[in-house]
Amino acid sequence: MDRRAFLRVAGVSAAGAVAAACGPGGPSAPAASTGAPPPVTTSEPTTSRLPTGPPNWDDLRSKLAGGLVRPGGDGYATAKRAFNPLFDGNNPVAVASAKSAQDVQASVQAAAGRVTLAARSGGHCYAGYSVPEGGLVIDVSGIDKVDIRGTQAVIGAGAKLKDVYAGLAAAGRALPAGSCPTVGIAGLTLGGGIGVLARKYGLTCDHLSSAHVVTADGKLVTASASSEPDLFWALRGGGGGNFGIVTEFTFETDPAPNLTVFSLHFPAGSAAGVLGAWQEWIAAMPPELWANIVLSGGSPVQCRVGGCYVGAPSGLTTLLNNLTANAGARPTQRTVKALDYLGAMNYFSGSSARQSFVASSRIITSPVDAAKIVGLADGRPGMDLLIDGLGGKVGEPAKDATAFWHRDALASVQIYAPATAKTRAKVAKSVGEVVGGLAAAGAGGGYVNYIDPALPDWKTAYYGDNAKRLQDVAKKYDPYNVFRFGQAVVA
Secondary structure (H helix, E strand, O other), X not given: OOHHHHHHHHOOOOOOOOOOOOOOOOOOOOOOOOOOOOOOOOOOOOOOOXXXXXXXXXXXXXXXXXXXXXXXXXXXXXXXXXXXXXXXXXXXXXXEEOOOHHHHHHHHHHHOOOOOEEEEOOOOOOOOOOOOOOOEEEEOOOOOOEEEEOOEEEEEOOOEHHHHHHHHHHOOEEOOOOOOOOOEHHHHHHHOOOOOOHHHHOOHHHHEEEEEEEOOOOOEEEEEOOOOHHHHHHHOOOOOOOOOEEEEEEEEOEEOOOEEEEEEEEOOOOHHHHHHHHHHHHHHOOOOXXXXXXXXXXXXXXXXXXXXXXXXXXXHHHHHHHHHHHOXXXXXXXXEEEEOHHHHHHHOOOOOOOOOEEEEEEEEOOOOOHHHHXXXXXXXXXXXXXXXXXXXXXXXXXXXXXXXXXXXXXXXEEEEEEOOOOOHHHHHHHHHHHHHHHHHOOOEOOOHHHOOOOOOXXXXXXXXXXXXXXXXXXXXXXXXXXXXXXXXXXO
């Protein structure tokens, strides 16, 4: 079953549960890294002006353990690819494959200020910013260790979620994160990290205790609560691609729970009633329960609810009955299944196959008019509105405690529509109409991990009042905008 089919059948957001888009816990002292010298810590990044002129690609190639590929070279067409085929036409000037933090440092030192730089982990950036036209892609997928040390997980920036979950489960540990198996831990964490365990355990970024970061001047620093605290604050929700390139994360983990997954399919024509009931229901649910509702466009709009519960099926039954009693319709299909932690993460994972799509997002902070939302999906076959429940542990930190602004959100809404190169403009127009309609209905803001070049007032939408502090962090660590792209936080 491919990823999109899974979303339609199970009623669960894969990219959105990266959401959940692409987890909490108090940070403790980070474990020491192995295999590389400890990072240099500095509070005063270099502010000397950057060099000009083209990079010396041959010199950089000689310094990289992972190699460097340029246009016309063997493997270039594959090396430059992102997850979304719509960006296959993007042609970076080079792709550097990093196997270590030192490879990332060499790449930044060789090209900073000369060409656009973009780190790429899983390559899932919705806007294709990780494959810059004429820029240098620094591919960190080779930095992919998953090392469990007691209650901590030390994870390379290139590790994919499927490998993160497998490593954690083998040690009896858990980390709340997204569901798409090939999403990289880096982009997910840096944007916040919404997932199917978020209401119980918080965002992925809330579990971050330290990170190794290559800054714009090519230095390797440790960011934590006690070292580079401004940068540490920004890395927890400030968005991938900004401030520097993370090479390694240290997370606090939780004991792996047993879970119950569920899926409810409702009859055609019932979407408005179900969505209205779902909004009140998810706000009242204990944090052990996470759920989303998927509206599949067409005439009529189809509706599914899916999710998971931290605990046994017996504890879930009454909670689901509460929803169905108030939804105005009985489910035509109800599936409930007990799984261990890894089994549940695999259940939500969908397919690893590349997918061609256009997407955007909005944020619901209080219940919105369900009929208006369903009306936006009416007559738009192929489009899904994936509404992922938030609240619970996500809402416990203050809105300015980390860079992730949407602590008071009831849910995130991802608008997801398949597209080809030929239909892209038409689909993007349709997605934009829905984005505007959601805002008019009271769903404002946006989730940076569903980054959208066309999103109006994107800086405020993603970061709210935290945008000013993020700009100050950029001014400190990247004063010459080395890490620049279409929606970068710049000095």
